[in-house]
Amino acid sequence: MIPYGRQSIDSGDIGAVVDVLRSAALTQGKKVEEFEEAVAGYCGARFAIAVSNGTAALHVAALACGLKQGDEGMTSPNTFLASANSIAYCGAKPVFADIEPDTFCIDPAQIEKKMTRAAKAVIPVHFAGHPCDMEAIWKSARERGLYVIEDAAHAIGSRWKDRDGAWRTVGSCTHSHMTVLSFHPVKTVTSGEGGMILTNDEALYKACRRLRSHGMTRDPEEFEGTAFSSQELLMPWYYEMTSLGFNYRLTDIQSALGISQMKRIGAFISRRREIWKRYNGELSGLPGVTLPVEKEWADPAWHLYVLRVEQRDRLFRYLRDRGVGCHAMYMPVHLQPWYRRTYGHQRGDFPVAEEYFSKCLVLPLFPAMTDEMSGQVISAVKGFYEDGELRCGNLE
Template identity: 45%
Template sequence: MIMKDILAIHGGKPVRETYLPYGRQWIDEEDIKAVVDILKGDYLTTGPTIKAFEERIADYVHSKYAVAISNGTAALHAACFAAGIKEGDEVITTPMTFAASANCVLYQGATPIFADIDPKTYNLNVEAVERKITEKTKAIIPVDFTGQAVDLDKILKLAEKYGLIVIEDAAHALGTSYKGKKVGSISDMTTFSLHPVKHITTGEGGVITTNDETFYNQLRMFRTHGITRDARLLELKGQGAWYYEQLALGYNYRITDIQCALGMSQLGKLESFIQKRRDLVKQYHGSLASIDGIILPYESAFSDSSWHLYIVQLALEKFTVGRKEIFEALQAENIGVNVHYIPVYYHPYYQQLGYKKGLCPNAETLYENSITLPLFPMMEAQDVEDVVTAIKKVLNYYRKA
């Protein structure tokens, strides 16, 4: 008979003395100095550091333009505006994402249409997308889930076939390459998030990259109330340098020089952050592969994931309890597991709009069986071993005889 350790949730000693979160920012003295220098300077917002940060991001992803904005949700909203999405339009996206990927469509008065995911990559299934296209479809918002790029060639080919715009939600994928090209240089527009759990942070913040000058001008105007000082866009000529016009109903989605100074400093460390994530993932792979009842994430040949999230699936038929009990037991061991994501159309707000469960079976299965393990650059090898030890302890306890 196999001896089972008493779980912390039942009064046993936890694997860790301190709590290990699923994600965390890494701020060093260089970052702090960059912010302090701005605080001592002339511009706290709408100053030159924003433009410098945008140029650095554009250079990094090899796009012509980048627009920094207040957060990742604002980035998606701005992209939908620039794409001309409006009431009566439909936009296809994945349910396996944070709600912002669909909310941005609603902000423009349009309708989100959910297509199912590939059960291996967890990204949008291109065939499922095509089945959802109607005469009302205006755009596709694919999400590079966990940092692995969606099959962009297939998505873009589909968009060309039906005359659609591709807004790539790469909130998870700064630093990812698709077939040797940086994500951010490929789709019509690509949005990034700079939230603290992402690859780099500005506290809150986002970026949209594009190679299209018209989109670029629309994005810049939208983040500042729909107002422009660009003489090429103004309706009236011959005014003074003070002159500006509101050409559209935009929002105050501006980012600050304070945030962009942090972003500039963080960007210099991005490659080392990504390499650390990949090293930790390699350790996870090696340590978890032999555990019966765990399905490790699939890595596609065309994308070198920057690994925002490390998600495993549980073969729940092998255990005496469900995902909820396993999740709570791991939390009690001081392992900060999480779940990504509740399918968007499960939320009460979307249910009130008429969406029903059962729309996307693959996404729903992933949600019901998955757990996100801690992954962030400040983690050490021992932290990974603690996670693995806790998983073995909990799964052994609940494993069917």
């Protein structure tokens, strides 16, 4: 089975990990900072905080915004559970705004429509690697004093062009307070598990860094003072817990893999773009099939290749039977049992996301895919239409 996504590991990656295993520090060493610097430098952000996964990054970022019970955090229904769950972890209410019908990213007009006085943060998700309309989102968030956290789990390396013609890189946080990344193995760059928060705001950076490690700080500038004397405050053993944090740390082993992968990010992204373009070129004109679009103002580092297909479930089974590990994502988050039970959501609440999900089909896309593999995927898709209704009918 050709999977829909998988990591590309070379001997350099293996060597980097082995070096850490042979070193003194498996965690809390220098590799974590080095990874943070590599990613912050690549994306153009001032600060980076590496954490154990993208979900932890979202949780920490939401807490750093002060999201709490009584607040609302808004996100897309077309995302992985983590984007919405992170809001609920803080005790706040996840609220959804429907997506745009062509990019499948959150629709800025819907954000405006769904915004209430309780709204405190918006988490736009750069779905499949295509950037959201950050200029519009940032404008309305600023007008209402909302925090913006970009969920860029799919989109490291993506760029967009503002209306004034300036190109912006996802993660540079020009139009957000923070950007969150994931380094899960299906993502563009992996550290096994891993995540990162990027920001240009020093106060948010410090808050995230504390939350990553139990709410602890050893920085005298952050001390609030405790029952200890001023002499004791100067002792090397002294630290303070100033907020309720977690152990969301990334290890040096994982960071070494991440650093090594970052050296090949350019090649990973161009190969993804190449395969995406090949699919788009060869799959055009099939009946009932809509190809993904790349807006003229967008330069996506594609994470997913998503078709919309009238006979999705039939084609899905047909491809799986032929070794093509296609996927369908995302099941709209508001239709999950917990979300329905907790917030009373039902079918029809977000019609664009629901319609999108009923037709979406994700084809395999990862840098280690050979031309032969992408050719196999293309032939299998075309085969479905060439085989005609009779054989398709037999699949049900």
